[in-house]
Structure formats: C-alpha cells, structure tokens
Amino acid sequence: MKSSTRCLTRMLPFFLLPAILGLPVRAEDGHRLWLRYDALDDAARDPYRRSVSAVVVQGQSPAARILRDELKQGLSGLLGEPVPVSNKASSPGAVLAGTPDNSPLIASLGWEKELRRLGPEGYLIRRTEIQGRPANVIASAGESGALYGAFHFLRLIQTGQSIERLDVAERPRIARRLLNHWDNLDGSIERGYAGTSLWNWAELPGRVDGRLLDYARANASIGINGAVLNNVNARPESLSAEYLKKTAALADAFRPYGVRVYLSANVAAPKLLGDLPTADPLDPDVARWWRDKANEIYALVPDFGGFLVKANCEGQPGPQDYGRTHAEGANVLADALSPHGGVVMWRAFVYYKDDVDDDRVKRAYGEFVPLDGLFRPNVFVQAKNGPLDFQPREPFHPLFGAMPRTPLIAELQITQEYLGQSTHLVYLATMWKEFLDADTFAGGPGSEVAKIVDGALDGRETTGIAGVANTGSDRNWCGHPMAQANWYAYGRLAWDHRLTAEEIAGEWIRMTWSRDPEVVATMRKMMLDSREAFVDYTMPLGLHHLIGGDHYAPMPENDTAPRADWTAAYYHRANVQGLGFDRTRGGSGAVDQYHRPLSDLWNDPAACPEELLLWFHQRPWDARLRSGRTLWEELCHRYGKGAERVSRFEQEWRSLAGKIDEERFLAVERKIRQQASDARDWREKCVTYFQSFSRRPCPKD
Numbered sequence: 106m107k108s109s110t111r112c113l114t115r116m117l118p119f120f121l122l123p124a125i126l127g128l129p130v131r132a133e134d135g136h137r138l139w140l141r142y143d144a145l146d147d148a149a150r151d152p153y154r155r156s157v158s159a160v161v162v163q164g165q166s167p168a169a170r171i172l173r174d175e176l177k178q179g180l181s182g183l184l185g186e187p188v189p190v191s192n193k194a195s196s197p198g199a200v201l202a203g204t205p206d207n208s209p210l211i212a213s214l215g216w217e218k219e220l221r222r223l224g225p226e227g228y229l230i231r232r233t234e235i236q237g238r239p240a241n242v243i244a245s246a247g248e249s250g251a252l253y254g255a256f257h258f259l260r261l262i263q264t265g266q267s268i269e270r271l272d273v274a275e276r277p278r279i280a281r282r283l284l285n286h287w288d289n290l291d292g293s294i295e296r297g298y299a300g301t302s303l304w305n306w307a308e309l310p311g312r313v314d315g316r317l318l319d320y321a322r323a324n325a326s327i328g329i330n331g332a333v334l335n336n337v338n339a340r341p342e343s344l345s346a347e348y349l350k351k352t353a354a355l356a357d358a359f360r361p362y363g364v365r366v367y368l369s370a371n372v373a374a375p376k377l378l379g380d381l382p383t384a385d386p387l388d389p390d391v392a393r394w395w396r397d398k399a400n401e402i403y404a405l406v407p408d409f410g411g412f413l414v415k416a417n418c419e420g421q422p423g424p425q426d427y428g429r430t431h432a433e434g435a436n437v438l439a440d441a442l443s444p445h446g447g448v449v450m451w452r453a454f455v456y457y458k459d460d461v462d463d464d465r466v467k468r469a470y471g472e473f474v475p476l477d478g479l480f481r482p483n484v485f486v487q488a489k490n491g492p493l494d495f496q497p498r499e500p501f502h503p504l505f506g507a508m509p510r511t512p513l514i515a516e517l518q519i520t521q522e523y524l525g526q527s528t529h530l531v532y533l534a535t536m537w538k539e540f541l542d543a544d545t546f547a548g549g550p551g552s553e554v555a556k557i558v559d560g561a562l563d564g565r566e567t568t569g570i571a572g573v574a575n576t577g578s579d580r581n582w583c584g585h586p587m588a589q590a591n592w593y594a595y596g597r598l599a600w601d602h603r604l605t606a607e608e609i610a611g612e613w614i615r616m617t618w619s620r621d622p623e624v625v626a627t628m629r630k631m632m633l634d635s636r637e638a639f640v641d642y643t644m645p646l647g648l649h650h651l652i653g654g655d656h657y658a659p660m661p662e663n664d665t666a667p668r669a670d671w672t673a674a675y676y677h678r679a680n681v682q683g684l685g686f687d688r689t690r691g692g693s694g695a696v697d698q699y700h701r702p703l704s705d706l707w708n709d710p711a712a713c714p715e716e717l718l719l720w721f722h723q724r725p726w727d728a729r730l731r732s733g734r735t736l737w738e739e740l741c742h743r744y745g746k747g748a749e750r751v752s753r754f755e756q757e758w759r760s761l762a763g764k765i766d767e768e769r770f771l772a773v774e775r776k777i778r779q780q781a782s783d784a785r786d787w788r789e790k791c792v793t794y795f796q797s798f799s800r801r802p803c804p805k806d
C-alpha cells in the first residue's frame with residue numbers, strides 16, 4: 106500500500122475509507138468465516154473460468170440440494186460470474202458431484218469399488234471426461250462424502266491451486282470428529298468467550314434459527330461430523346421428553362450436513378429425572394430406565410450418536426457414589442445404546458471432592474488403567490491431551506498408550522480457557538501437532554499419539570476425537586477474529602492429522618483474509634509463533650497453572666483457593682532453593698506412568714526437554730541449562746522473550762494496514778494491543794514473584 110493511503114487509514118474513521126478509496130462498502134465482520142467466496146482477481150480466475158462451466162448435481166435429497174447450492178454459490182462467487190446449474194454434463198467443464206446412487210452420470214463412471222473403499226465420507230475428485238467432454242467429478246459413496254469433496258474442490262480454488270490435473274482420493278483418518286459444547290440450558294457457556302449458546306432452546310422445536318444451518322455448514326466444510334450439544338456438567342433435564350424434542354429438531358437441521366447430535370448425560374438422571382430411589386448402575390431398574398430412555402431418544406433421533414459422561418468429578422454424580430467402577434457405570438449406558446448403534450464417551454478427567462491428591466496429574470491413570478478390557482466395545486474413554494487440564498504446555502496424557510484394549514478419544518480444547526480466552530491470538534494447531542506427533546513408545550518407537558487415536562497402532566476402526574468448541578452467538582462466532590483459525594484447524598486435523606500447522610494456517614488465511622502473499626506470510630508467521638510466545642510469557646519451562654479463578658490473569662501467588670490443587674503454589678512449588686514439581690521417581694513418580702525410554706529420559710534433569718523441565722523436576726535456581734544460563738536467568742529470559750515477541754505482533758499487524766478490510770483490521774489491532782499489555786503484566790508479575798524466592802537480580806537483557 107502506498108504511504109499516502111497508509112496515512113489515510115490512520116486518520117479516518119474506518120467506515121469512510123472504502124468510499125473515499127472507491128472500494129465497495131461491505132460489512133466484513135468475520136461472520137462468513139472461511140467461506141467468503143469473494144471474486145478472485147481477473148488473472149487468477151481465468152484458468153478456473155476455462156475449466157468450470159456448470160454445476161451438475163442430479164440428486165434431489167436435502168443433502169443434494171445443499172451440495173448444489175454450495176457449489177453454485179461458491180463457484181459463482183469466486184469466478185465473479187453466475188455459474189449455471191444443469192442436469193446434464195453437456196458442456197465442457199461441468200462440475201459433477203454426487204454419489205453413484207443419486208447420480209446416473211456418476212454411476213456410469215464405474216468407480217463404485219474405489220468409492221466403497223473410501224467409505225461414505227471419503228471422496229474422489231478427478232478431472233476426467235464425461236460423454237467425451239472434459240469434466241470435474243466429485244464422487245463419493247455417501248452424501249456426506251460428496252459434500253466434503255465439494256468443499257475440498259472449492260478450497261482449491263479459494264487458495265489458488267490448480268484444478269487442471271486433479272486426481273484426489275481422500276478419506277478421514279478418524280471416524281468420529283466431534284465438537285463438545287459446554288453449553289448450559291440457560292444459554293450460558295462454561296468457558297465460552299464468544300457470547301451465548303447458539304442453541305435457541307426456548308424457541309425449539311418450533312423454530313430453528315437460520316444461524317444453526319450456518320453452523321452445520323461450517324462444520325461440514327472442515328469435516329466435523331458430530332456435536333455434543335450440552336455441557337459435560339450436565340443438567341438431567343436435557344434428557345427430559347421436552348428437551349429431547351428440541352434436540353430432535355437440531356438433529357433434523359444438522360443431518361443433511363452430516364453432523365450427528367450427541368448429548369452429555371447426567372448419570373443420576375434415573376433418580377433426578379425419573380423417580381427411582383437410586384442411580385446405581387448395577388440396579389436392574391436403573392438399567393431398564395436407561396434402556397427406555399435410549400428407546401425414547403432413538404424414536405426421535407434415529408441417528409443419535411450417544412452419550413458423553415463426566416462422572417465423579419467436580420461434583421458430578423457417578424458410579425463411585427454406589428461403590429461401582431467407571432466401567433460398571435459406562436457399561437449400563439453402553440448396553441442401553443448398543444442395540445441402536447450408539448456409543449458412550451466416558452471422560453477420564455477425574456479428581457475428587459474430599460480428597461486432594463499429592464499429585465493430581467496421576468489420578469486418571471490410576472483409576473482407568475486397571476479397567477482396560479472391562480468396558481463394552483461401544484465405550485470410548487475420553488482423555489484430555491494432557492494429564493492436568495488444558496495448560497499452555499503439558500506432556501501428553503499417559504493414558505495414551507496405556508489402555509490398548511479400550512478406544513480412546515483425544516479431547517482438545519478449542520476454546521482458550523487457559524490460553525488468553527478470546528483476547529490473545531494463540532494458534533493452537535502447533536500445540537495439537539506436538540501432542541499428536543508425540544511418541545508414546547507404547548509399542549516401541551513410532552507409537553505416536555496420533556496412531557493410537559486413529560486406531561493404526563491397534564488396528565482399530567472405532568476411533569474419535571473431540572474439541573471443546575469456541576463458538577458462540579458473537580457475530581464473528583469465536584470472539585477473536587483469529588480464533589476462528591482454531592475451529593478450522595481442529596476440523597482439518599481431525600480429518601487428517603498429517604497436515605502441518607503451517608499448511609492449515611496458509612489455507613485458512615487465504616480463505617478468510619487475503620491471498621496477498623505479504624498478508625499470508627505475515628499472518629502465518631504470527632500464528633506459528635503465537636503458542637510458543639504465549640508459553641514463554643505465561644508459563645515457560647514446564648510451569649503450569651499460574652492462574653487464579655478467572656484462568657486468565659497471572660496469579661502465581663495464588664495459594665488459598667478452596668482446595669490445594671486449585672492454587673498455583675501447589676504446582677510451581679517455588680522456594681528459596683528452586684522451582685518446579687518433582688514428578689521423578691524420587692518425587693511423585695508420575696514420570697513412571699510413561700513408557701520407557703521416555704520415562705528414563707524425562708526422569709533425568711539433564712536429558713529432560715527444557716520445555717517440560719519444571720513439569721517433572723524441582724530444580725535449583727543456579728542449575729545450568731543448555732543455553733549456559735542458570736534456571737533463574739533462563740526463566741527471566743523466557744518471560745522477556747515471550748513479551749517481546751508479542752510486542753512485535755503489534756508492528757507486524759500494523760504493516761498490513763490497508764491490505765485488510767478496516768473492520769477486522771481494527772478489531773484484531775485492538776486485541777493485539779491488549780495482548781501485548783497482558784504479556785508485559787505476566788512478565789512483571791511472575792518475575793517479581795519468583796524473585797522473592799530466588800533472591801537474585803534480574804539479568805540485564
């Protein structure tokens with residue numbers, strides 16, 4: 106941008122600018138997500154115009170209608186001219202999409218065998234000939250797969266890739282790719298930072314808000330195929346006849362987009378909602394209650410996905426209230442659902458009310474590993490990525506690789522509860538990749554978490570992944586305009602965890618912001634650096650939980666929460682000698698929940714990666730680290746480095762002035778300014794606090 110224009114952008118109210126510059130005025134508030142479909146510029150669209158002439162979708166079902174509309178809208182938008190819909194592939198350049206069952210033209214290609222192998226969600230995209238004319242074919246054995254293929258095809262054009270010699274075969278690596286909504290029936294969202302719940306419970310089932318279709322469409326565009334509608338801290342009423350009708354209306358709305366609904370279940374429902382005197386999972390009346398409930402649900406929602414359960418944790422009821430195990434609790438639900446094909450996702454996030462563990466991170470492993478093999482085949486155990494609670498950095502959860510006879514769902518948190526909520530730019534794909542790529546050594550080297558989650562290590566087809574959603578009623582869906590990237594990246598990784606964080610960021614920026622190489626390069630760099638910067642300015646070197654009740658602001662001094670494991674002091678263990686939680690063999694022993702050689706490596710302070718040093722070790726202030734600095738100096742260095750990186754975000758973002766629409770530009774600018782100021786607060790507060798133990802001067806840099 107010319108400097109005179111840049112100057113203008115600083116001085117003028119943003120809404121006047123487009124008019125003055127002669128640009129079209131359009132509300133660009135982030136609502137359209139990555140599905141904007143704005144016209145490519147002339148040079149970029151010419152090759153596509155030559156290859157694309159019409160949309161041909163022969164099916165008549167609701168899903169086929171959605172497919173046709175998406176292709177028509179997407180292609181017409183991107184090519185800057187109406188692309189007609191036709192029933193025949195009579196002109197060269199048809200975009201033919203569908204399944205052999207709903208499209209005679211696709212059936213005539215003889216691709217059934219390949220399509221069957223890719224499954225109903227997989228697809229082929231090929232440039233081929235139909236009746237002697239070149240065509241672009243998007244084919245799947247199932248309607249969901251055809252829609253996923255269409256979004257793939259559109260993405261190629263949105264991101265400026267060639268469609269000349271297309272030959273794509275895709276299938277998802279994980280079967281259940283779910284969002285978990287922690288939405289309450291009163292419309293609030295636990296750990297939600299983007300407004301209120303999208304589910305308009307009060308108006309349902311009579312009125313389904315149009316926004317819900319946009320939600321389902323966005324999920325379909327990234328391959329998400331299920332949503333758990335309500336908070337894991339579940340009200341029993343969500344299973345009442347009244348609410349099930351509302352759930353059924355949502356299920357009907359989402360179905361054509363390939364999104365199935367699931368519910369969180371409160372396991373005391375037989376008592377709280379029914380009139381049984383007990384919710385003991387081994388009581389025959391309780392089992393009957395769950396069977397009847399499952400029958401009632403499936404009569405309304407024939408493709409209901411199943412139940413997610415948080416039991417015996419943070420005040421939730423559970424089988425242990427009756428002296429039963431988690432397996433006994435899960436199995437009674439599983440038996441009720443299995444005749445209908447439903448599953449139970451039983452969470453491993455557990456710690457107890459009256460019993461604060463010496464080391465809380467050890468709890469889930471101790472509870473669940475002995476139960477391996479005792480769950481019904483339609484039960485998943487769902488574990489968070491790390492053993493504590495979605496901290497900026499944790500080692501992977503030791504259950505991955507420790508329960509070979511139980512399918513495990515990996516629970517990631519898209520909403521940034523501990524990572525700056527909707528104020529800080531933190532791109533989470535790098536963190537999730539670190540987790541998915543971590544080698545558990547469960548079956549020797551090369552036993553990455555991803556291979557456990559996608560079933561490759563144990564030859565398992567029952568697979569799943571969950572992301573705690575960051576969506577809400579905010580116009581831009583996720584609060585921070587750039588937090589949409591985390592919803593997007595979650596879906597893309599759930600589909601194919603081999604994609605890199607960098608590739609996904611590049612796609613998302615081009616689709617959501619701009620194809621200008623400078624914008625792409627600048628934003629991508631910021632995104633890729635953001636998670637490590639956040640770790641550095643908040644909890645470097647393996648520190649964790651340095652927060653208070655809001656889970657946002659620095660509070661390393663917090664030592665008086667209602668329970669010790671809600672404080673910060675429980676975790677950092679700072680004293681005049683040093684800093685960190687000793688989880689070695691000489692300490693809590695948590696390190697031995699991991700396989701060798703990892704446990705040996707992490708047990709040794711000289712070999713342990715410094716990123717996890719204070720997670721596993723209490724180290725003296727003068728211990729030498731790899732940089733040559735002492736622990737104290739390195740700590741100060743990291744806090745400084747993180748805060749400094751974010752202050753450069755401010756300049757980098759400003760360098761894009763004029764290259765991005767004003768409304769979103771200013772919204773991000775405001776957020777980054779706050780982030781940079783918060784990062785300085787974190788640095789000041791934590792360095793000063795830890796200095797009261799280290800009693801050493803701050804290094805000059």
Ligand code: GCW
Nearest residue numbers: 287295296337338415454494
């Ligand atoms: O991260 C913690 C949150 C709780 C949450 C809990 C859980 C839904 O602070 O808000 O409850 O974990 O995952 O169950």
